[in-house]
Amino acid sequence: MGSQAHQIYSYRPFKIVKTSGHFASLDIIVLVAYFMATLGIGVACWRKSRSVDGFTAAEGSLPGWLTGLSILGTYISSISFIALPGKAFAANWNSFVFSLSIPFAAWIGVKYFLPFYRNSGCISAYTHLEERFGGWARTYASACYLLTQMARVGTVTYLMALPMNVLLGWDIRLIILITGISTTLYTFIGGIVGVIWTEAAQTVVLVLGALVCAFLMLTGLPEGPGQLFQIASAHDKFSLGSFGASLAEPTFWVVLVYGVVINLQNFGVDQNYVQRYHAAKSDREARKSLWMGALLYVPVSAVFFFIGTALFAYYSTHAGDLPLEYQAADKSDYVFPWFIVSVLPKGITGLLIASIFAAAMSTISSSLNSSATIFLNDYYQRYINKSSTERQRMRVLYLSTIVVGIIGTSLAFGMINVKSALDAWWTLAGIFGGGMLGLFLLGFISRRAGKPAGVISVAVGILVILWMSVSPKLGWVPEGMRSPFHSFLTIVFGTAALLLTGLLVTAFARPRKRDGA
Known part of the structure; x- marks a missing residue:
């Protein structure tokens, strides 16, 4: 795809200027600077992650605002960055009801789950299951978690690489390899401290990129921002879905109940979240982080849905600018990437691409660190070496981080086509x-x-x-x-x-x- 010649249109306020090529030198500079900054954070956190407690729980020393941004980063993935606008572009805001369920689940998480894990003193989310039901339950749950996280790494990497192939024109295998190596490297070096700091920085980049994009879409319409709401209203694009009683369709109520259960699962049994409960320096800061991460996702996801609606309005007024191959209903996830490379100005394109990488890397790094933590606590220390030394446990954490990274990246390669x-x-x-x-x-x-x-x-x-x-x-x-x-x-x-x-x-x-x- 990168070898094909394309006529690309880059956006300037109230003016479309024809350019050529997918990627400008300024965009490359922005993207490279972002990757270097990410690896720099991992290196800076090296000293704080040289112990088991530091690598897995940051020695319980982090402020609530930082772990809160990390929880927000854990919520958002490259799938969210691409799929939510795609959903709103192709349909409406029905999927946003999932976000509306988060405050209720967060309240239960703050009131019951968070103090339960903080008081338990166990870094693994599944120790409790062994105490209640026996060792089989802990092994069953942790095995399910590890399999799911490996699949998650592979899926997120692969689904991120698809639109990035459109954005950059690079071979999809190269994108997967770069993402897998860079994410595994900074997770290996920085531990949970590096993961949380990187997630916080990536979350800021992602949200800023989305806000800039939404603003440029609004000002790019021929008749101004008001035209977006006229077009969206005429096509019922802001609908939250049917309020009927059907259980065979994604009604408002079906999505709401689904969201409550999924978010209870996040706050209750997801090792990614449990480790952030332990990383906060106090119970108060832990509560602050959960509320912050959960409540911020509601407006952030609304921005992504708004982008999808804005894309629909934009291409309703610029119908000839969207290639036929991306107008099919099953290609809606490609519309936002196409807008990024064909409409946004130089530099902003690089920022948005960095944002998509940021969303994927946040998800992958969390999965790598939490999987290594589970393998150490629920398998190595329980079945292999119960009297292991600190040095042996650190080796297990390092090795399992690399192994999960390799397996996840390999799954991404295997998912191609x-x-x-x-x-x-x-x-x-x-x-x-x-x-x-x-x-x-x-x-x-x-x-x-x-x-x-x-x-x-x-x-x-x-x-x-x-x-x-x-x-x-x-x-x-x-x-x-x-x-x-x-x-x-x-x-x-x-x-x-x-x-x-x-x-x-x-x-x-x-x-x-x-x-x-």
């Missing part, structure tokens, strides 16, 4: 996620629930999730036996089935005898 692999990974992630959250909630809510309740409830929950995920895709399944529910409800019903089954089994089980009774 194999879109069905993405669907398979997302299905598995839903199965694992539902089981993890439901099991955690069962142990959190019921003090009597033990191993039998845990095993039976996990089996039921996974069967429900499998039925809802797989039955609609299998032609040999009779119509009446296929799940009639929207896919967003898969993890909702799976989690609910697991929790209710566990509570029922516990209610009918004989109380466990206490010692000496």
Whole structure:
């Protein structure tokens, strides 16, 4: 693609100037400077990450505003940067309802989950499961988490590389390789301290880039900003979806409930968030960080949806500027990248590309560090070497960071031109996620629930999730036996089935005898 000649239009306020080529020298300077700054942060944090506690929890020394920006960065990925505008461009603001669910989930996280983990003193999110249900539960949950994070690294890297191929014209394999090496390197060097500082800086770059882009879209319309709202209103682009009772469509209520469950999973069982709870220097700062990261995502995601609506208005008035290949409904994710390279001025293009890299690298670095932490605590120290020294544990952290980085990058390579692999990974992630959250909630809510309740409830929950995920895709399944529910409800019903089954089994089980009774 990079070898093809294109006529590109770069934007100046109220004037479109024809240029050639995808990428100017100034854009390259901005992008290189960004990468150097990122690696510089990792090097600067090297001394603070040379101990196990420093590498995994920053020795509990970070301020709330910093970890809050990091939580925001963990929420946002390159998928958000590209997919949210694509959603709004192709449809409306229905997916924004997910963001509206975050404050409620954050309130539960601050009130219950955060103090629970802070008081436990355990860096792993899954130690509690072993205490409640036995070692199988901890191993099951941590294995699910590791598989999901490796898939997450590969998926985010691959889906970031697709639009970057449009933006830069570089070979997609080169983009994947550069991203994988640079992210693994600064995560290896800086530990959680480097990850959090880098995420905070990347989040600022990303938000500033999005705001600049939204402003330029508004001022680029022939009749001014008011034209955007006229066009959007005429096409119902600001709709939040139907308020009906259907469970087969992504109505307002379906997306809202889905958002609540997913965000409870984030705040309750996601190791990325749990490590940030421990990294804050006090309970007060930890609460501040969770509220800050969660509440900031609501307006930030609104900016991305607004960009998608603005793109629709812009290309409604500049219809000839959008190539036919990107006008198809399934190509909406490519519209924003095309706008970046064809309309934005020099330098701003480089900033936006750095923002997309920033979103991907934030997600990947969090996954690498949290996966290394889980492998050390839930596998190496538990099964391999229970009396390991500090030096041995640091070697395990370094090695596992590199291994997960290599596996994730390899998965990204493997996903090239194999879109069905993405669907398979997302299905598995839903199965694992539902089981993890439901099991955690069962142990959190019921003090009597033990191993039998845990095993039976996990089996039921996974069967429900499998039925809802797989039955609609299998032609040999009779119509009446296929799940009639929207896919967003898969993890909702799976989690609910697991929790209710566990509570029922516990209610009918004989109380466990206490010692000496």
